[in-house]
Amino acid sequence: MTYKESRVPIFSHLWLEDQMAENEARGKKPQAFDTPFRYSDSGKCARALAYSALGYEGEPFDAAGTLVTGLGTYIHELAQEAILKRYPNAKFEIPTRVATSSGHCDGIIETEEYGRVLYELKTMNGTAYRRSMGLTTSGWAKAGPEGPRISTILQSAFNAQANDCDTIIIGHIALEAIGKGMAKRIDLDEWSRIITEFVIPKKIWEPAADQEMNRQSKIIEKLNEGRLPKPVAVDKDFELVDVDPHNEKFWQCGYCSYRDQCVSDGPGEPVYIREEINNG
Numbered sequence: 001m002t003y004k005e006s007r008v009p010i011f012s013h014l015w016l017e018d019q020m021a022e023n024e025a026r027g028k029k030p031q032a033f034d035t036p037f038r039y040s041d042s043g044k045c046a047r048a049l050a051y052s053a054l055g056y057e058g059e060p061f062d063a064a065g066t067l068v069t070g071l072g073t074y075i076h077e078l079a080q081e082a083i084l085k086r087y088p089n090a091k092f093e094i095p096t097r098v099a100t101s102s103g104h105c106d107g108i109i110e111t112e113e114y115g116r117v118l119y120e121l122k123t124m125n126g127t128a129y130r131r132s133m134g135l136t137t138s139g140w141a142k143a144g145p146e147g148p149r150i151s152t153i154l155q156s157a158f159n160a161q162a163n164d165c166d167t168i169i170i171g172h173i174a175l176e177a178i179g180k181g182m183a184k185r186i187d188l189d190e191w192s193r194i195i196t197e198f199v200i201p202k203k204i205w206e207p208a209a210d211q212e213m214n215r216q217s218k219i220i221e222k223l224n225e226g227r228l229p230k231p232v233a234v235d236k237d238f239e240l241v242d243v244d245p246h247n248e249k250f251w252q253c254g255y256c257s258y259r260d261q262c263v264s265d266g267p268g269e270p271v272y273i274r275e276e277i278n279n280g
């Protein structure tokens, strides 16, 4: 059988094209409160946080980003609807703020076992999912599960603090299932092929929220001195780590929508044209 592949799609991209145009017309989602940062900025490199606080426009989502984000939003809606059926007092998308940051939660759910739960849901590709639960393409990873991203933990920690929660539960949903053959070989149950959850008690998330708040306060101080902060991110052990937009090994920079601006501003703590920073 012969076929001719069209690298320029004819039909299949049209809905995404429409979504991208709609997103552009709608603009950035309004912030929950007038704070320098959004919860979703948590854990980002200090320089990226600074650009966000200064209101710099990042690059819009590309086609792949629009697809993944759209699927994520759809799954969130389904998940919230199903939770509400079983936990009628659950609340979703509540806007809150802490000193430096604001945003919306995915869910607040009262439970007997975990108390008041801050629920956060993340959808992700198969590789990210496998890593989070400690799997490689061939079996269990020697290093064990990586767990949720630091940015997810910090974003959840702010939400948990602002909503007076006891426990954080982060759900991961894979957009690509672990194969049946592999699941059988490593004795993985059916749900775990696509879904896993992480339970984080207050004694872990509370210090993390305090540390991130302290870091964000220092970034605002630096901006108020008229300087951009050094590009420093938070690693998976909550340690600060230097990042470099010129170096491909830093994934943060690969996905950063301020990369061009950052490269042009240069390393260190360059002076920027000062405007008043909103301190919330």
Ligand code: SF4
Pocket (backbone or CB within 6 Å): 045, 046, 047, 048, 231, 232, 243, 244, 245, 252, 253, 254, 256, 257, 258, 259, 262, 263
């Ligand atoms: S490109 Fe890298 S160093 Fe620059 S703001 Fe983005 S994450 Fe930070």
